[in-house]
Amino acid sequence: MSYRHSMICQTEGIRPTAPVKWRGLDGMMSVFWDAEGLSGAKAYYLSPDPRIVIFFNDVSSHISMSNREGGFAQFHRPMVRAIYVPAGVPLWTNFTSSHRFSHLDLHLHKDRLLRILSPSVGASVAQTALRRPVEIQDVAAIETLAMLLVNEMSNPSRHAIFAESLVGSIVTGLLDIPESNSDTHNGRLTDGKMKKLISRINERSDCRLSVAEMAETVGLSESWFANVFRQTTGKTPLQWQLGKRIELAQKMFLESDLTVADIAAQLGFSDQAHLTKAFRQIAGETPAAWRRIRRKN
Incomplete structure (x- = not known):
């Protein structure tokens, strides 16, 4: 120029x-x-x-x-x-x-x-x-x-x-x-960084972190983290995190008698309908149907 x-x-x-x-x-x-x-x-x-x-x-x-x-x-x-x-x-x-x-x-x-x-x-x-x-x-x-x-x-x-x-x-x-970019390999998060992020998510009772908190956990800027995270997982950070929350919801449905509303409240969903919609998107069934089928088995 x-x-x-x-x-x-x-x-x-x-x-x-x-x-x-x-x-x-x-x-x-x-x-x-x-x-x-x-x-x-x-x-x-x-x-x-x-x-x-x-x-x-x-x-x-x-x-x-x-x-x-x-x-x-x-x-x-x-x-x-x-x-x-x-x-x-x-x-x-x-x-x-x-x-x-x-x-x-x-x-x-x-x-x-x-x-x-x-x-x-x-x-x-x-x-x-x-x-x-x-x-x-x-x-x-x-x-x-x-x-x-x-x-x-x-x-x-x-x-x-x-x-x-x-x-x-x-x-x-x-x-x-920042040297933190050495913690990515070919535009992807290293296994060590993914394990650190999963550990941090699992420490939270509702599996919820903001994108900024997730990026801070692995030592990257928010926008750079969002880019390499998608390259690593094929999902955005929030899509991936929602999957983790639904996995936790499934565990709670199997191991407790809590209602859908109770689990929605514990996991930070706005209400029972919000959890039901997210659950159906990921699991393909409503929480009640999913729980009934698996408990029969």
């Missing part, structure tokens, strides 16, 4: 020490700076798009940052080697001493990031990751990827897809993507 980033950038006491290098990519803009900040220099940044900043030297003892205006007295923290700033999150920086530094700025369109992440982790998990700020001091492999990208920006020698893939690797290496 054609992309031009737009960011409010107000600086004081900061100047480039070499020509800025930049390269526009598909839904991305890469900018490399060599710069110097004087003691007391400050800056304010606000972007409608997510962005990543990677420093090629340790600036933690020279630059402080805060996400609150006027927050340096109480809420400041040292600038780290790499940060991910979600869209719409403001950032103030302040130089505690003069310092020269080099850093790579990556301005990224949200839709482009979703195209990178969603095929592997799902749209819901990807969107959640895009909302989480990240700050790390140990950049390790990310710095290597960033240097490769800067070299390609300075002396383009390959198709743009090479630079774009480097950006994609930086994104996936830096963003806080």
